[in-house]
Amino acid sequence: MTTVSAPFQLRRLCALGAIALAAAGSLGGTAWAQQPRPAASALAYHTVAAATQAGWHSHEAQVEAVRDALLSAQVPGAIVAVQVQAGDAVKKGQPLLKIDGRMAQQGAVASQAQVSAAQAQLHVARKEYERQQQLFAKHYISQAALDSAQAQWQAAQAQVKALQAQAGVAATQSGLHTITAPFDGIVARVPVTVGDMAMPGTPLIALYDPSALRITAQLANAPAQALRQADEVQIELPSTAQRLRLAATQVQVLPSADPLTHTVTVRVALPTDVAKLVPGLFARLWVPATAPSASADGAAARLPVWIPAQAVVREGNGLDVVWLAMGKDAKGPLFTKTTVVRGKTADGWVQIEQGLRNDQLIARKNALFLSSLYEIEAQ
Numbered sequence: 481m482t483t484v485s486a487p488f489q490l491r492r493l494c495a496l497g498a499i500a501l502a503a504a505g506s507l508g509g510t511a512w513a514q515q516p517r518p519a520a521s522a523l524a525y526h527t528v529a530a531a532t533q534a535g536w537h538s539h540e541a542q543v544e545a546v547r548d549a550l551l552s553a554q555v556p557g558a559i560v561a562v563q564v565q566a567g568d569a570v571k572k573g574q575p576l577l578k579i580d581g582r583m584a585q586q587g588a589v590a591s592q593a594q595v596s597a598a599q600a601q602l603h604v605a606r607k608e609y610e611r612q613q614q615l616f617a618k619h620y621i622s623q624a625a626l627d628s629a630q631a632q633w634q635a636a637q638a639q640v641k642a643l644q645a646q647a648g649v650a651a652t653q654s655g656l657h658t659i660t661a662p663f664d665g666i667v668a669r670v671p672v673t674v675g676d677m678a679m680p681g682t683p684l685i686a687l688y689d690p691s692a693l694r695i696t697a698q699l700a701n702a703p704a705q706a707l708r709q710a711d712e713v714q715i716e717l718p719s720t721a722q723r724l725r726l727a728a729t730q731v732q733v734l735p736s737a738d739p740l741t742h743t744v745t746v747r748v749a750l751p752t753d754v755a756k757l758v759p760g761l762f763a764r765l766w767v768p769a770t771a772p773s774a775s776a777d778g779a780a781a782r783l784p785v786w787i788p789a790q791a792v793v794r795e796g797n798g799l800d801v802v803w804l805a806m807g808k809d810a811k812g813p814l815f816t817k818t819t820v821v822r823g824k825t826a827d828g829w830v831q832i833e834q835g836l837r838n839d840q841l842i843a844r845k846n847a848l849f850l851s852s853l854y855e856i857e858a859q
Contacts, residue, residue, distance in 0.1 A: 536714065536766045540824075541697035543717075543761040545688035546749070547663065553678035554656045557581060564685070566669050570661040576685050577670075579678050581657030588654045591647035598640045605629075605636035665689045668759070688759055693750045697765040704733050704744040706768050713748060714766035718786070718829050720756045762829060785837075789830045791844045792822065802836065803843040815843060 557579040564576050612629035615621045668686040678684065695715060699707075707713065713731055715724040726748060734745040748765060750757070764786075792800050799819050806814040820835030836842070 536768060537703060538716070538764045538766045539697045539699055539703070541695040541715075541748075541763040541765040543693055543750075543757055543759055543763055544696050545690070545759045546692035546694055547665075548668070548686070548688035548759065549662055549665075550683050551576070551659055551662075551685045551687060552680075553579060553659075553682040553684055554680055555579065555581075555584065555653060556677070556679050557584075557657060559672055559674055559676045559678055559684075562670060562672065562674055564667050564670065566667050568667045570665060570667060570687070572661055572663050574661045575658055576661055576667075577659040577672075579657040579659075581654055584650070584654040584657060588647065588650040591643065591650040595640065595643045595647050598636070598643045602633075602636035602640050605633040609633040659684055661687060663687075663689055664691075690758075691752060693754070693757055693759070695748050695750065695763045695765060697746050697748075698738070698741060698743040699746050699765075699767070700742075701737065701744055703767050704746055707731050707733055707746060710768045713768075715748060715750070716764040716766060717754075717757065717761070718764070719761050720754075722754065724751070724754070726751075785832050786829045787832055787836070787842065788844050789825060789828050791842050792820065792830055792832075802832075805841040805843065 559577065560580045561578040562576075563578070564570060570576065609629045609632070612621060612626050616623070616626040665687045666689075668688050670685050672678070672682070672684055707728065710728045710731075712725055712727055715722075715726060717723070730749045732747040732749075734747070737744050746765065787802070791802055793802070794800055800822050801817050802820050803815040804818055806816050808814055818835055821833045823831030823833045825831070
C-alpha cells in the first residue's frame with residue numbers, strides 16, 4: 481500500500497482558493513476559502529471487508545434465472561411487428577413478435593388446394609375400381625384390367641396422404657412466423673426492431689422467469705466438497721444490501737468440474753420473496769472454511785476486498801486512490817490518501833487487489849469531491 485505521509489490534514493487548493501476569492505469579489509457570493517470542509521454525513525463511509533470472516537470464505541457469484549429462454553427465428557422473413565419491450569411481463573402463449581409470413585400463408589393455401597384436387601382424383605379412382613370389380617365378377621374384363629384399376633386407386637390414396645403431409649408442414653411453417661412466450665416471465669431484452677431481416681437462428685427475444693432465481697459460483701473442489709457437509713450457506717447481495725442465511729438443502733453441487741478452470745459449479749436457490757433481483761447481478765457466496773479462517777489482520781490483508789466503485793478516484797498520473805478516514809478535528813473529518821490496485825468491477829463495486837485491508841474506513845460518497853477540491857498537507 482502506497483500512502484502519502486500520515487497523518488494528514490485536508491486543506492484547500494491555493495489555486496482554487498484564489499480563483500474562488502476573485503469570483504466571490506465579482507459575484508458577491510461566499511468566498512471559496514470561507515466554505516467549511518464537507519461534513520462527515522455528506523461524505524458517507526464504507527468499512528472495508530476482506531473476503532473472509534471467522535470460519536467462512538467468500539466466492540464471487542452471479543444471480544441467474546432457473547428458467548430462461550432465448551427465442552430465435554425458425555424461418556426467414558422481415559420482422560413486421562414487435563409487440564413487447566424489455567421489462568414487460570408476459571403470459572404463456574402471448575404473441576411477442578411477428579415475421580412476415582405472407583408467402584408461407586400462400587404456400588399453405590396452395591398445399592391445401594392440392595390436397596383437395598388429390599382427394600377428388602381419389603374419389604374417381606375408387607369409383608372406377610368398384611366398377612371394374614363388378615365387371616370382373618361378370619367375367620367382362622380380365623384380371624389384369626382389375627389389377628390396373630386397383631393400382632390406380634391405391635396410388636391415388638398415397639398421393640392424398642403425401643399432399644396432406646405437405647400441407648401440414650406448410651401450415652406449421654406459417655405458424656412459426658408468430659413468436660409466442662413459452663412460459664410466464666419477464667422480457668429481458670429485444671435485440672431486433674421492425675424491418676430487421678430474421679434468419680433461422682437469429683436471436684429475437686430473451687425471456688426469464690422471475691419467480692425462480694438462483695446464484696451460481698465456481699468453487700475449487702475443497703470448498704465445494706465442504707458444502708456437502710455444511711448446514712447452511714450465506715448469500716451476500718451488494719446491489720440490494722441483503723445478506724441471507726440459507727439451509728444447505730438449497731445448494732446444488734454439480735458432479736463434474738470444468739476441464740479448463742478445474743472448478744466445480746455450485747448453485748444456490750434463492751427465496752421467492754427476495755426483491756429487486758434480476759439475472760446478471762453480482763453476488764457473494766459465503767461457504768464454511770475447510771481450514772481455520774484467515775481472520776488475522778495479516779492474512780485478511782492479503783485477500784482481495786470489494787468496495788463501492790465511487791470510492792475509487794483515478795488521478796491525473798493514472799494511479800487509483802482511496803481516501804481513508806483518520807478521525808476528525810475542529811474543522812471537520814481528516815483523511816489520508818492511499819494508492820490501490822483495481823481488479824474486477826461488477827454492479828457498482830470494484831475489487832481491490834492491493835492497498836486496503838480488513839476493517840479500514842474509507843470515504844464512499846463524494847470521494848471525487850475530496851480529490852478535486854483538496855490536497856494533502858502533512859502536519
